[in-house]
Amino acid sequence: MSAIARAGSENTPAGAGLAPATRQIHVGYTPGTPQNTVAVPIYQSAAYEFESFAAARDTFALRRPGNIYSRNGNPTNAVLERRVADLEGGAGAVALGSGQAAVAVALLTLVAAAGPGSARGPGMPHHIVASNKLYGGTSDLLGDTFADLGIEVTFVDPLDLAAWEAALRETTRAVFLESIGNPILTVPDIAAIADLAHSRGVPVVIDNTMATPVLLRPIELGADIVVHSATKYLGGHGTSIAGVIVDAGTFDFTAEAPRWPRLTRPYHRFGDIVFTEEFDGSGGRTPFLVLARAKAVHDLGPTLSPFNAAQIIQGIETLELRIRRQTQTAFELAEFLVEQPQVARVHHPGLPGHPEHALAGRLLPEGLGSVFAFDLAVDPVQVETFVDALELFALVANIGDTRSLVVHPATMTHSRLDEAGRAGAGIELTTVRLSIGLEDPADLRRDLAAALAALTPAAAASATDHSPALAH
């Protein structure tokens, strides 16, 4: 056992031949060093003592790996980083204080790698192409805060390959999408989008929160960088906010070096080192991750507390088990809902007849996770009646918990989108999102049935579309 863990802690392909369910418990931590704790200790230390002046100087200069200050890195967080990197098949990872921070730091690091404005020429802001089917907070970040920072974002339908192609520009520095779109379960063809982006020299960043590496490993499909809201399934118990960025380490920033001056030319701030020459990915130190840690994480401070990291590490130990059970229950409930007269459509590509059924079956043969949405066949004012009638489903703006949760995206998670943005995201006023937990499936079905029964027949009859249908 210790050999497995030791291999993982050195960031080698740990325990080759071992299944994910084994790796999620052992990789990245070697019991016995230094205090024999079998569980990963919480290293509650803000800073670290250097053994010598030379060690301090070389660590600050990035020439030597090591702990400096917990804003930038911490030994407990490092276990989480190694474990998620391993599960995703990446070269390394950086843990952050939230999923939102993971998305922001990943994209800001790519934009920063493209250098300051002068390198792009006047009037040429950095550009990102992003899916229009995103978690609402990500839409806020990309559509509002990034706009404030002068970063242009073009939103496209993730299923429309021609739209991705048309949106790519000379100044595009990232393509961003979710492996499964939240909340209506859009399943984009990651491999095709990655081929397109790579042919134009652009790295692909995938938010894999909704699928988790249990169901989909974006790096195997061509993704360069994977981000997670670890708050969701990785932690799994709704206790801690956290995020992770994983770098595949495969995007060649030197292929078109002038596009990435901060990685491919001497960087004065860091002693004129050239990141792509200095860092080869060993020990998880890829050029991209070292830049992310030394720049966006150091400068902006979106740090993960080691206590929260320990909570996420513990959650990951049961990830595979939870995902399989929750995925199965969610699918059973989607099958139940599609038969109900009060339901207009169910956004679950696992259902036969759904427009993306074949693609989802190819990309996600083991299922689509525990989150899905459906549209009620009622007047929008009746949504309140349905949601308030639910007893087991908690009205909570979160997903991936052991508890079953319900959300009304139009007034909650996606409430800041305008009408066009909401339409682009596929969200109606009658759309309800569920995140299925670990309760008994029959109890959840009874709860949904009772809440549907609370809808008045008159309200149901007033809906425009009575026949249950499949999205979109």
Ligand SMILES: Cc1ncc(COP(=O)(O)O)c(C=O)c1O
């Ligand atoms: C798909 C997805 N990405 C990112 C985030 C942001 O993560 P966090 O809430 O951990 O900041 C969320 C949160 O709901 C999410 O659902």
